[in-house]
Amino acid sequence: MTFIEKLNAAWAENQSLLCVGLDPDISRFPAELAGKPDAIFTFCKAMIDATADLTCSFKPQIAYFAALRAEDQLEALCRYIKTTYPAIPVILDAKRGDIGATAEQYAREAFERYAADAVTVNPYMGFDSVAPYMEWKDKGAIVLCRTSNAGGSDLQFLDVGGVPLYQHVAKLVVEKWNTNGQCALVVGATFPDELAQVRNIVGDMPLLVPGIGAQGGDIAATVAAGKTANGTGMMINSSRAILYAKTSGNETFAEAARRVAIETRDAINQHRA
Numbered sequence: 001m002t003f004i005e006k007l008n009a010a011w012a013e014n015q016s017l018l019c020v021g022l023d024p025d026i027s028r029f030p031a032e033l034a035g036k037p038d039a040i041f042t043f044c045k046a047m048i049d050a051t052a053d054l055t056c057s058f059k060p061q062i063a064y065f066a067a068l069r070a071e072d073q074l075e076a077l078c079r080y081i082k083t084t085y086p087a088i089p090v091i092l093d094a095k096r097g098d099i100g101a102t103a104e105q106y107a108r109e110a111f112e113r114y115a116a117d118a119v120t121v122n123p124y125m126g127f128d129s130v131a132p133y134m135e136w137k138d139k140g141a142i143v144l145c146r147t148s149n150a151g152g153s154d155l156q157f158l159d160v161g162g163v164p165l166y167q168h169v170a171k172l173v174v175e176k177w178n179t180n181g182q183c184a185l186v187v188g189a190t191f192p193d194e195l196a197q198v199r200n201i202v203g204d205m206p207l208l209v210p211g212i213g214a215q216g217g218d219i220a221a222t223v224a225a226g227k228t229a230n231g232t233g234m235m236i237n238s239s240r241a242i243l244y245a246k247t248s249g250n251e252t253f254a255e256a257a258r259r260v261a262i263e264t265r266d267a268i269n270q271h272r273a
C-alpha cells in the first residue's frame with residue numbers, strides 16, 4: 001500500500017483528519033519518568049496508545065529526538081507504530097533539503113532507518129533535491145508550501161511573476177513534480193485564506209496542516225478552507241496541545257491526551273460535511 005492509499009484508508013477507518021504530533025519535551029514529562037533512560041519512548045508510546053484510534057497519522061518531529069541523542073527511541077517508536085498500528089501512516093517531520101546525493105541518504109534515513117511512510121521536505125533547492133525521495137514509489141514527499149509561522153511570509157509571500165512564491169510552489173508540485181502521485185504539501189492552519197488558495201490550485205492533493213492547538217489556528221476556518229469535495233484531504237496536526245493536555249491531578253497524561261484528541265477530532269468532524 002502506498003502512503004496516499006494508507007492515508008485514504010486511515011481517514012475512512014478512524015473517521016478522523018487529526019494528525020497527532022510527537023514532539024517530546026522532557027521538561028514537560030510526568031515526574032515518574034524523570035531520569036529514566038527510555039523516558040521519551042515510554043511517554044510517546046503512551047500517547048500513541050491513547051490516540052491511535054482517533055488519528056489519521058502520527059508525526060514525530062525529529063529535532064526533539066536528535067537534540068537529546070534519542071534517535072534510537074525514535075526508531076523504536078516508528079517500529080512500534082508499524083507493528084502495533086500498521087494502518088496509521090507515520091510522517092517523519094524532518095524538513096530535509098540538500099543536493100541529490102545527500103538527499104538520497106536523507107531518504108534512506110527516513111524510509112529505511114525510521115520506516116516512515118512520508119517525510120517533510122524543503123523545496124528551496126529545487127526538483128533534483130526532492131527527486132531522491134520520489135524514487136521510493138510507495139512513500140510520500142510532503143513539500144513545505146505556506147508554513148504556519150509568521151516569518152514564513154518573509155520568503156513565501158515574495159512576488160514571483162505575479163503570484164506569491166507559496167502559490168508558485170503549489171503549482172510546481174501539482175503540475176510538474178508530482179509525477180507518481182506521491183506528493184503532499186505543508187500549509188499552516190494559521191493562514192486559512194492561503195490554505196483555500198492552495199486547495200484551489202492543487203485539487204485533491206493531501207495537505208499536512210499544522211497550526212491548530214498551541215499555535216491558535218481556527219479549526220472551523222481551517223476545515224472550511226482546506227477540505228476536499230469528499231470532506232477529507234487534510235492531516236490537521238496538533239502536537240503540544242495533545243501531549244501536554246494534563247492540567248488536573250485526577251487525569252493521567254494519557255487520559256488527558258485522549259480527551260483533547262477526541263475534542264479536536266470531533267471539532268474537525270463537525271465542519272467536514
Ligand SMILES: O=c1ccn([C@@H]2O[C@H](COP(=O)(O)O)[C@@H](O)[C@H]2O)c(=O)[nH]1
Pocket residue numbers: 021023061093146147148149186187188210211212213214215237238239240241
Ligand atoms: O509550517 C509548519 C511546519 C511544521 N510544523 C511542525 O508541526 C508541529 C506543530 O506543533 P504544535 O505543538 O501543534 O504547535 C511541530 O512539530 C512543528 O515543527 C509547524 O508547526 N509549522
